[in-house]
Amino acid sequence: MKRKKLGWIIGLVALVFALGLPAISRTLAVDLKETCSLSFSPLPEYADDLESADVVVDVFKVASAIEDPGVDSYSFEATETFEALAPALKNLAAVDYTALSQQAGQIVAQSKPEPVATVSVLDKARLEPGLYLTMPRRADMTLADSLEQTMVGSTDGTEKVLSFVNTSQYKYTFNPSLVALPSRMDENGENNTVNGTDWQYDFTMTLKASQEPREDGRIVIHKQVDALGGFAPAMFVFEITAEYDGEVVYSGVEQLVLTDTTSGTIEVDNIPVGSVVTVEEVYTGASYTLVSGSPSQELADGDVELTFDFVNALVPNNNHGTSVNNTFTRNGESWDVNQRYSREGE
Structure with missing residues (x-):
């Protein structure tokens, strides 16, 4: 009798997990009322050199987070400054985040909005849930003076906006980068609001850069x-x-x-x-x-x-x-x- 009862209990537990009732091994549904934190870390091979440059990151709010009813995910609603990106934000499955980051960077370069936060690599930004654009620079330079336009193709005249940081001997260039908070990072390092992983409300972003000797x-x-x-x-x-x-x-x-x-x-x-x-x-x-x-x-x-x-x-x-x-x-x-x-x- 005891064996039958134990078998019934085990079967019930298996059914609970099979039906997908609230799981114990992962976090609950996304909470858009919770404040997120964002910190930054340079690539290890550049960390010592960049430490001498007093790097800060300007953070711009591109979109607010809007809860998706009945689904453990959220959508974006573009802020006024980045209203031109609204159509792309409505179809995230088809979004090229690299291209979208460039579009957001071009808006910053042209309209020069104020960042919602400026964070050193030693600190954290406290941010509401949403989509944010990050652009590194030196603390002793304005972002406007830290931007440069680089030609992407010789046929259509397309330009790419970058921010740069100079140390004593090297120049580091950074692409504008978008980050969603809270985030879901999958096993491939992809950040997506519908990935089936735990929500991260405290997120550390790697500052990826290219390095070249200075010639100035x-x-x-x-x-x-x-x-x-x-x-x-x-x-x-x-x-x-x-x-x-x-x-x-x-x-x-x-x-x-x-x-x-x-x-x-x-x-x-x-x-x-x-x-x-x-x-x-x-x-x-x-x-x-x-x-x-x-x-x-x-x-x-x-x-x-x-x-x-x-x-x-x-x-x-x-x-x-x-x-x-x-x-x-x-x-x-x-x-x-x-x-x-x-x-x-x-």
Whole structure:
């Protein structure tokens, strides 16, 4: 008798689970009155470098969460700022979340709405249930100054909006990303409000980024002469070379003309960060001799410009000019050079 009773109880329990009555192994139906939290974590391989940049994430509310009657899921209702996305939000099964994230990012870039939260990677945002757009940036820069448009295709002119974060040597770019709260993450890492998994009201989002060396370094060349002389402005020419791992990554020539002052400055941008920069004065002016220059330097930090100083002394031969005509005459086994200096207009 006891065995029959035990068998009946086991059969009843099996029937309960088979009929899908409230399960013990998973959470109850979604609760849209519960506040959610959202935190962020960088990719492990970039975490140490990004920590030095004080990264924050601007969070924008794209849509409110609307309960689906009789179903353990919810739908979205677009906010006023993102009203253009309403048609796509009504058919989530057909939504390309990457494309939808880009559309939302374009709206932010154009209309510049205020975020509902700005969160560092060390904190959490407390948010109502809904659909949110996330865009990382540096804390010391505005989002508007942290956005860039990249051409996607050469045929239709489509542009892609990205946000970027610079560290001392690297540039990290982030795609705008959408996250639904509360979330349901399946075994494939897909976040969907109808996945048959437990609801997560506290969610950590991985900040996926692409990394590339910075190429926006700057050098400054300072020129100082002890006096002005001659009949034309003094011109000085500098050759700039940057090498990275033995390879020339930048080469250029710049000139500086002094007319009524004994000092001048040249600024050169877009030098690859991490390279060793050499500046050589290849033309010292017809009436000047180089007194001192600067050695090669490593451009170790893209936010700190390198300075090169050059000092010249006037040689009083009155041949100060910008036009020189050299004539070479054979003298036995050597050559004599005769220089004719021309004033402007000659």
